[in-house]
Amino acid sequence: MPGTEEKINEILKLRREKLKQLVEAGRNPFIIEKFDYTHHSTEIKENFDELEEKEVSVAGRIMSKRGHGKIIFFDLQDSEDKIQILAKMNSIGEEEYGWIKQYDIGDIIGVVGKVFKTNTEEISIRAEKIVLLSKSIQILPEKFHGLKDMDLRYRQRYVDLIVNPEVRDTFILRTKILKNIRKYLDERGFLEVETPILGTIAGGANAKPFITHHNTLDIDMYLRIANELYLKRLIVGGFEKVYEMGRMFRNEGMDYKHNPEFTNIELYQAYVDYEEMMRITEGIVAYVAEESLGTTKINYQGIDIDLTPPWKRMDMEEAIKEFSGVDFSKINTDKEAIEIAKEKGLEIKSGMTRGHVINEFFEAFCEKNLVQPIFITGHPVEVSPLAKKNPNDPRKTERFEAFINTWEIANAFSELNDPIDQKQRFVDQLKQRELGDEEAHMMDTDFVNAIEVGLPPTGGLGIGVDRLVILLTNQPSIRDVLLFPTMKPLEE
Structure with missing residues (x-):
C-alpha cells in the first residue's frame, strides 16, 4: 500500500498533468483576463423569489464535487458564502462536460446559469456555461478536518481563509x-x-x-x-x-x-x-x-x-497594597524598597530605585488580577x-x-x-x-x-x-x- 506522502505526490503529479492537457488543447486557464459576474452567493439566496429561473453569473472556488455519469454537483465558494452548482451534460454539451468532469477541488471557475431549488429545497444554479479561470495544482486540506495545524494556518493564511x-x-x-x-x-x-x-x-x-x-x-x-x-x-x-x-x-x-x-x-x-x-x-x-x-x-x-x-480607577500603590500587602506609602527610600523586593523574591537590577521597585511590584502582583x-x-x-x-x-x-x-x-x-x-x-x-x-x-x-x-x-x-x-x-x-x-x- 502506498504511503500518505506517495499518495500526495501522485495527486500533485495528476493535477499538473491535467493542466498540461488543458494547455495542449488550447484551454490554458491562466490566459483568461477577466470574468464578469452579476451576483454573490448570499445575494442569490436572500433574493431567491426575485431571481428564480433568472440567469445569473457567479465566480469562485470549487470546494466539493460529487455526482457521476451525466450530472455533477459543485459547491462553489465566493467571497461571501457557498452556493451549489448543478452541471448536466445535456445543458453543457458533451465535449465541454468531459472537461468539466476533470475539474478539481480548489479550481476557480466562472458559472453562468439559472437559479432554482433542488428537490431538497437547496437554492442552486443550473449551469449553462462553466469557465475554468484558474487551475489549482496544490491540494486543499480535507474538508471535514480542515486546516487545524495552527502554525501552518498562520504561515499559509490564504489556505486558512479558504x-x-x-x-x-x-x-x-x-x-x-x-x-x-x-x-x-x-x-x-x-x-x-x-x-x-x-x-x-x-x-x-x-x-x-x-x-x-x-x-x-x-x-x-x-x-x-x-x-x-x-x-x-x-x-x-x-x-x-x-x-x-x-x-x-x-x-x-x-x-x-x-x-x-x-x-x-x-x-x-x-x-x-x-x-x-x-x-x-x-x-x-x-x-x-x-x-x-x-x-x-x-x-x-x-x-x-x-x-x-x-x-474603575485605582492608584498603583493602592493596587500593590491590595494584592501584595506591601504599603509603599510607608517605604520612602530606595534601600527600603529594594530590601522588601528581595523579601518578595523580585529580581533586582543595577540602578533600580524605589520607583522601579514599585513598577516591578505592580507587574508581579497586580496585573493578573485586573480583569x-x-x-x-x-x-x-x-x-x-x-x-x-x-x-x-x-x-x-x-x-x-x-x-x-x-x-x-x-x-x-x-x-x-x-x-x-x-x-x-x-x-x-x-x-x-x-x-x-x-x-x-x-x-x-x-x-x-x-x-x-x-x-x-x-x-x-x-x-x-x-x-x-x-x-x-x-x-x-x-x-x-x-x-x-x-x-x-x-x-x-
Whole structure:
C-alpha cells in the first residue's frame, strides 16, 4: 500500500498533468483576463423569489464535487458564502462536460446559469456555461478536518481563509473595529495624520527597536517603536487634536499578545489632561464595542466583561497594597524598597530605585488580577519619562494605564511640557542605557527644542489596537487577528 506522502505526490503529479492537457488543447486557464459576474452567493439566496429561473453569473472556488455519469454537483465558494452548482451534460454539451468532469477541488471557475431549488429545497444554479479561470495544482486540506495545524494556518493564511471561512469573519470584524475607532475620533474633531516610520532616533516608548541602514546617508536608522514625539511636535505647531493609527515595530519577545509588528493608535489633544484621556479611552472602547458588536457586555474566552463607562480607577500603590500587602506609602527610600523586593523574591537590577521597585511590584502582583476595565494611576517618574509630575507628589506622574482581562490596553499622560524637566528625564534615561537597559529612552534634542518653542498643556493617549481586536473578536492570540503574523522561517 502506498504511503500518505506517495499518495500526495501522485495527486500533485495528476493535477499538473491535467493542466498540461488543458494547455495542449488550447484551454490554458491562466490566459483568461477577466470574468464578469452579476451576483454573490448570499445575494442569490436572500433574493431567491426575485431571481428564480433568472440567469445569473457567479465566480469562485470549487470546494466539493460529487455526482457521476451525466450530472455533477459543485459547491462553489465566493467571497461571501457557498452556493451549489448543478452541471448536466445535456445543458453543457458533451465535449465541454468531459472537461468539466476533470475539474478539481480548489479550481476557480466562472458559472453562468439559472437559479432554482433542488428537490431538497437547496437554492442552486443550473449551469449553462462553466469557465475554468484558474487551475489549482496544490491540494486543499480535507474538508471535514480542515486546516487545524495552527502554525501552518498562520504561515499559509490564504489556505486558512479558504478552508476555515469563519476566519474571514474575524478579519472583516477587525476592519469594522478600526473604522469605528476612526469614526469616533473624526466625529470629535481629531485630524488623522501620518508621521515617519523610519527615524534617526527610536523615541516615544521604552522598547528595543529594529535597526536598519540608509545607504545614501550612510547612517543607521530605526523602525518606529512609537509615534508619540512626532505627534506632539504637531501640537507645538498649532494643531489641537491629532491622531495616527498604524504599524509600530519592537524588537522584543513574541507571545499570545505580542508580535514584533503591531497596530497602535496614538492621539493628542491640546489644553486637556490625562483625565480627559480617560474619558476618551472608555468612550472609544464602549463606542466601538456597541457599533461593532451591538453591546458593551462581552464574553472573552468564558469571562464576562462589562465595557460600559465609567471604569474603575485605582492608584498603583493602592493596587500593590491590595494584592501584595506591601504599603509603599510607608517605604520612602530606595534601600527600603529594594530590601522588601528581595523579601518578595523580585529580581533586582543595577540602578533600580524605589520607583522601579514599585513598577516591578505592580507587574508581579497586580496585573493578573485586573480583569474588569480599570484605570491604574500614579506611576513613578522613573518609568514615565514623558509624563507630567503629580503636583501633590512629585515622585508620581499624571499617567494612567487601562487594563482589561489583565492586559494593558491603553497608556496615557498629561504630557510633560517643561523642557528643562524633559531634558533631565532624557539624561536620566541615558544613564539607564549605560547601565545596560536597551529599552531606555534615547536623547531627542530636536524634541526638546520643540517643547522649548512651547507645548501647551496636552493630553496624550496610546491604545493597543490588536489587543482590543483580540477582545472584541474573542480570539485567543494576536496571531489570530493579524493576517500575516511574524513567523520563524521554515528550514529548507
